[in-house]
């Protein structure tokens with residue numbers, strides 16, 4: 546029986562042809578390296594609700610949702626209408642509209658008492674980059690502490706220890722070393738970045754001791770979603786908060802993926818630990834490129850033109866993104882929508898665990914409200930990136946193709962990504978997904 550990659554190639558000749566054409570024009574044939582999965586990625590022709598269709602007309606239930614960004618589902622009619630209406634009145638002015646303040650109000654309401662002021666960007670990376678600049682400006686210090694294996698976007702000083710460096714470069718488990726993960730970085734990128742493992746307060750404490758008086762801030766994704774999904778251990782975020790407060794360092798909660806997704810007030814609401822700054826993107830744009838950073842008023846007032854820390858951007862707070870984001874957060878992502886998405890995710894993860902246990906396949910499935918992850922070959926929840934990377938990555942690859950061939954995009958396109966639910970997924974989607982899951986697990990050796 547033909548299966549795996551071979552079947553994928555038989556089913557998707559038009560995606561292959563599209564990718565070959567693109568690869569001659571665009572490095573790797575993709576807009577971002579993560580979009581490339583060997584042998585070639587699917588080329589998407591259409592989408593609606595929980596579904597996408599590739600160029601060959603194959604239909605997929607989508608749990609990648611553009612790396613969890615599409616909380617409202619694809620082509621959500623409420624958001625399509627908001628975009629259409631705004632497009633008829635103009636998409637870019639380089640002058641304010643009232644929409645930015647409307648969206649700001651909604652986010653500030655959700656992050657009650659934590660985000661007091663907010664600035665919009667075009668993407669997550671601009672939000673994290675500017676938050677770090679602001680932390681350094683506000684404290685007059687240089688060092689940023691980050692977590693090994695966490696990804697905060699492709700800017701120079703954050704392309705450090707994002708995971709996957711060879712062990713001789715990455716250092717021992719209890720003392721990770723900062724690694725430069727891209728060519729073209731200045732030595733300053735690693736020199737002023739201290740790297741620690743997730744869920745390890747001792748390492749965090751040591752980083753503060755070793756950089757005594759020079760820690761400008763800590764940037765942290767409160768639950769890891771780029772090293773598989775790894776929730777914070779009880780007390781961990783509280784401990785990080787306390788260390789920052791004691792040292793006068795700025796705590797930057799990177800909620801680009803989690804913000805307004807895992808709860809109306811994101812990870813801040815879910816785990817109750819307050820950052821000084823919060824970075825957002827994905828969910829807040831309703832599928833249109835929008836990012837943001839916000840937080841304490843005294844910090845945010847240091848942003849230009851109120852203060853000396855520069856933040857620029859032609860497309861910042863553009864009306865199209867603001868209209869889409871506003872429709873998404875105020876009309877689609879109601880409290881009930883979060884509840885329903887969480888219920889469906891629980892059904893899905895319970896069902897996956899049941900199949901794995903029936904088939905005797907070792908794997909760990911984790912859920913954080915509306916998203917989740919799977920680690921093949923691990924029986925327990927990993928606590929940090931290194932433990933997660935010990936999962937069976939080969940089996941993950943078989944799983945990926947097995948699910949694609951059965952009409953399901955099971956998660957983002959790598960073992961370290963998550964699956965997520967949208968406001969347009971249904972019980973029927975979950976039923977079909979669990980059928981595909983059972984058949985795939987059977988096929989790949991369970």
Ligand SMILES: Cc1ncc(COP(=O)(O)O)c(C=O)c1O
Nearest residue numbers: 668669670696697698801802826
């Ligand atoms: C936690 C986190 N921070 C920052 C980013 C960068 O966001 P963007 O891709 O919008 O630049 C991402 C992207 O996936 C992310 O997951």
